[in-house]
Amino acid sequence: xxxxxxxxxxLKSNAEFTDLDWEESHxxxxxxxxxxxxxxxxxxxxxxxxxxxxxxxxxxxYFDSNGNEITSCFCxxxxxxxxxxxxxxxxxxxxxxxxxxxxxxxxxxxxxxQKLYKLKPIWERIxxxxxxxxxxxxxxxxxxxxxxxxxxxxxxLLESQPEIVNKAPVQHIASYLGIKRETLSRIRKNLAxxxxxxxxxx
Numbered sequence: 001x002x003x004x005x006x007x008x009x010x011l012k013s014n015a016e017f018t019d020l021d022w023e024e025s026h027x028x029x030x031x032x033x034x035x036x037x038x039x040x041x042x043x044x045x046x047x048x049x050x051x052x053x054x055x056x057x058x059x060x061x062y063f064d065s066n067g068n069e070i071t072s073c074f075c076x077x078x079x080x081x082x083x084x085x086x087x088x089x090x091x092x093x094x095x096x097x098x099x100x101x102x103x104x105x106x107x108x109x110x111x112x113x114q115k116l117y118k119l120k121p122i123w124e125r126i127x128x129x130x131x132x133x134x135x136x137x138x139x140x141x142x143x144x145x146x147x148x149x150x151x152x153x154x155x156x157l158l159e160s161q162p163e164i165v166n167k168a169p170v171q172h173i174a175s176y177l178g179i180k181r182e183t184l185s186r187i188r189k190n191l192a193x194x195x196x197x198x199x200x201x202x
Contacts, residue, residue, distance in 0.1 A: 007052050007106055010078055015125045025123070028116050029106045034058075034099035041097035047086035049107045050127075053077050056103020057167050061175075062095045071175040073137070074100075074164045080130045081105075088131075100168055150179045151187050 007026070011017045032049075034040055034056065041047050043063065058081055060073035072095065075081040086093035090110060108116070116123050144153050154177055158165050165173065174184040 006054060006078060010052065011126060014129050015122055017122060017126070021120055021122055025116060025120055028112045029108050032105040032107045034103045034105065036099060036102050039096060039098045040105075041083045041086075041093055041095065043094065043096040044092050046090055047083040047093045048109050050080060050082040050084075050087055050113065050130075051105040051107040053079055053081055054104040054106060056105075057100040057163065058097050058103060059100050059168065059172055060095050060097050069175070071172045073141070074161065074168060074176065076161060076163055084131055084134055100172070145178045150177060150183060151191075153177045154184065154187050155191075 007029075008017075008022050011022065011025075029052075032040075032051065040051075040058065041049075053075055055077045057077070058075040059071055060075065060081075060083075061069050061071050064070055075097070081097065083093035083095050083097060085091070086095075087110060113123070113127070144156065148156070154173075157173070157177070168176075170184060171181050174181045177184065179187075
C-alpha cells in the first residue's frame with residue numbers, strides 16, 4: 001500500500017491529478033521486479049514500457065564508436081524511467097537500462113498508455129512533463145561535462161544524488177563523470193583529507 005501511495009503522490013506532484021484519475025489509471029500499471037544487474041531495456045530493441053521506480057536504482061548506458069560502454073544516466077527511486085525516444089517513436093533504443101540493485105517498478109506498456117491517453121487526457125501532460133525533465137537533465141549533464149572540472153562534477157553529484165555515490169559501482173560513476181576510475185579514486189582520496197568535508201560513498 002505504501003508503494004501505491006508514493007506513486008499516487010508522485011503523479012499529483014506533476015499534474016492536477018485527482019483521486020478519481022488515480023482510481024481509473026492505476027489498473028493500467030503492473031508490478032515489475034528486477035534483480036541486481038538485470039537488463040530492463042535492451043540496446044537496439046524497441047522499448048515497450050515506461051516505469052515509475054518505487055525503489056531501487058537503474059543505470060542507462062550506450063556504446064561509443066569504439067565499443068566502450070558509457071554510463072549516461074542514473075534513474076533513482078520516486079522517478080520515471082524509460083528509453084523515452086524509443087518508447088514514444090516505437091523505434092529501436094540506442095541505450096540500455098540495467099538495475100544496479102534489486103528494484104521494484106510500476107510499468108505500463110505502450111498500447112496501454114495510448115488507451116489511457118483517451119480515458120484520462122491528464123496523462124498526456126504527465127508524460128510531457130517527464131520528457132521535459134529528461135531533456136533538461138541530459139542538457140545539464142552534457143553542459144557539466146564541457147564546463148566543469150571532474151572534482152566539481154563529483155561534488156555536484158554527491159550533493160544532489162548521494163544515493164548514486166553510495167550505491168553505484170565506482171566504474172559506473174567514473175564513466176558517468178567522464179573520467180577514469182583512477183581519477184575518481186584520486187578525487188575521493190583528496191576530498192577525504194579535507195577537514196571540513198567528508199564525502200560518503202568510499
